[in-house]
Amino acid sequence: MRALTSRTIAQRAEEGQGSGRLFTALLFALFVVVLLIAIMAGTGLYRALVEVRDQADTSRLATGLIANSVRAADAVDAVGTGRGPEGASLVLTERLDGGTFETRIYAYQGNVVEEYALADAAYTPEKAHLIVSSERFSFTYENGLLVIDTDKDRVKIALRSVRGGA
Numbered sequence: 162m163r164a165l166t167s168r169t170i171a172q173r174a175e176e177g178q179g180s181g182r183l184f185t186a187l188l189f190a191l192f193v194v195v196l197l198i199a200i201m202a203g204t205g206l207y208r209a210l211v212e213v214r215d216q217a218d219t220s221r222l223a224t225g226l227i228a229n230s231v232r233a234a235d236a237v238d239a240v241g242t243g244r245g246p247e248g249a250s251l252v253l254t255e256r257l258d259g260g261t262f263e264t265r266i267y268a269y270q271g272n273v274v275e276e277y278a279l280a281d282a283a284y285t286p287e288k289a290h291l292i293v294s295s296e297r298f299s300f301t302y303e304n305g306l307l308v309i310d311t312d313k314d315r316v317k318i319a320l321r322s323v324r325g326g327a
Contacts, residue, residue: 223293224316237322246286251300268298
């Protein structure tokens with residue numbers, strides 16, 4: 162009976178080792194699966210964050226370009242309005258020895274565009290340069306503050322020429 166008991170104990174020990182190895186393998190496999198899911202979720206989140214950042218950078222770059230154009234042209238009677246193909250246009254006038262030129266910023270076919278032309282020339286949106294995709298382009302001017310709105314951003318520009326700075 163002792164021989165039978167020791168044999169039974171040895172079999173049970175081998176079975177315990179086998180199930181312990183199986184548990185360890187399953188635990189390792191579970192760890193690997195959870196790790197892969199976490200990596201895939203992190204990658205998706207990172208991709209989404211990069212896309213949001215890129216869109217924000219693009220909109221800031223576009224309104225920054227408009228703001229810099231206005232600041233560069235900021236002089237007495239240099240910032241005005243005009244009539245673009247789809248509504249009001251922001252007109253930046255530049256008086257040179259060769260004539261008077263305008264930088265016109267306006268909405269056209271779902272975009273905000275910039276056109277540089279002679280002051281008396283007709284609007285030619287086909288030749289204008291794209292600034293940003295935006296269905297909306299509007300601006301207001303009050304007490305020396307020019308506010309420009311697009312779908313993506315809003316920029317406020319204090320004109321120096323109103324205060325005698327340009």
